[in-house]
Amino acid sequence: MLSIPHLSLISLLFLFSFSTNSKSNIEPFFASEANIYDQATCFRKPFDTYDSWLDMMQKSMNKRAKTEVESNERLARFKSTFPSSSFNNFKATLDCITFKYKVGEEEVSGYLIRPKGNEELPIIVYNRGGNGNYGAMVFGGLMNRLMPLAEKGFVIVGSQYRGTFQRGGLLKDEFGGADVEDVVSLVKKLKYLNYADINSIGMYGSSRGGMQSLLALKQLDDIIKSVALRAGNYDLKRDLSTRPEMEIVYKKRIPNYATQKDEQLRNRSALYWASEINDAIPVLLQHGDNDEKVNVYNSKALGEQFSETKRPYKLTIYDGDNHGLSNHRDEAFNELVHWFTKQLKQNK
DSSP: OOOOOOHHHHHHHTTOOOOSSOOOOOOOSBOGGGOOEEEEESSOTTSSSHHHHHHHHHHHHHHHOSSHHHHHHHHHHHHHHSOHHHHHHHHHHEEEEEEEEEETTEEEEEEEEEESSSOOEEEEEEEOOSBTTBTOOOHHHIIIIIHHHHTTTOEEEEEOOTTTTOTTOTTTOOSSSTTHHHHHHHHHHGGGBSSEEEEEEEEEEETHHHHHHHHHHHHHTTTEEEEEEESOOSOHHHHHHHOTTHHHHHHHHSTTTTTOHHHHHHHTOGGGTGGGSOTTSOEEEEEETTOSSSOTHHHHHHHHHHHHTTOOEEEEEETTOOTTOGGGHHHHHHHHHHHHIIIIIITO
16 A cells, blocks of 8 residues: 655645546446546546656656755655556556546546456445545545555545536535535446446545545445445534634535534534434444544544444544554555455455
């Protein structure tokens, strides 16, 4: 599993989204009935070769760095985090595409990663964290977080959520409002996906994606077979006591927040309604107990509720770890792979 230990590198990677003008001819991954369009490989310029990606990053680093030494240090971190061997291996063994689809009048972007070949593999729907453009799954994020998971024998599918990287789309993401339909709609299109086991679909949510996953699950609990949630927020109002700056996000994105604060936060907080979701669906909860972004209370409290409702679940608290579980990255990744392997492959 690759790691990104430096915030400056993460921030830099987020600046480079996929080109909307560079389309490549590929065999469609979805049947026409899905109304999925603009299917294009992720490995398109400037990500068609490692050297072209590296050249783009180096030019940006040279512009942003104050000294040559700083630029060289950033480049060295990039090469360490994203070695050419990993890039070339993923390109040779995985198919990766981006695409677009409509949810009502909204155009939404998505992505798919899977091992090459025609084998029908189980599907994992990934729900990202962040809000708006922040946290969007650009090429570096796909390579770092999801390609290693796909490599283990899964089809990974995800939505960027409405408004992401769109002109005038800044406030379309309602942080658990209408954007939940972007996930629900995408899952319902999976029946038109070629070379996938549509009877074995899991869902994986990270940070805000944990909330997003459970909100979507209220409409999909007859489709999703297993769930993994990492560092999710399940009590948004209580979270404000440990991270009050999140109210800026809520005020900006959540409709009617000024007049319906308690109601809107409750609607997005799974601790108030998780019992309404099919209690046969097993859930893995992962959290670091030194998480400064989303307090570990969230996963502990949700785990206690799962115990009361007799839901099958596993709660893993990583001692001393942060929001990204960077101190236990390999351990947490292996647990995730084992969970979905057991739930989606072995329990069929």
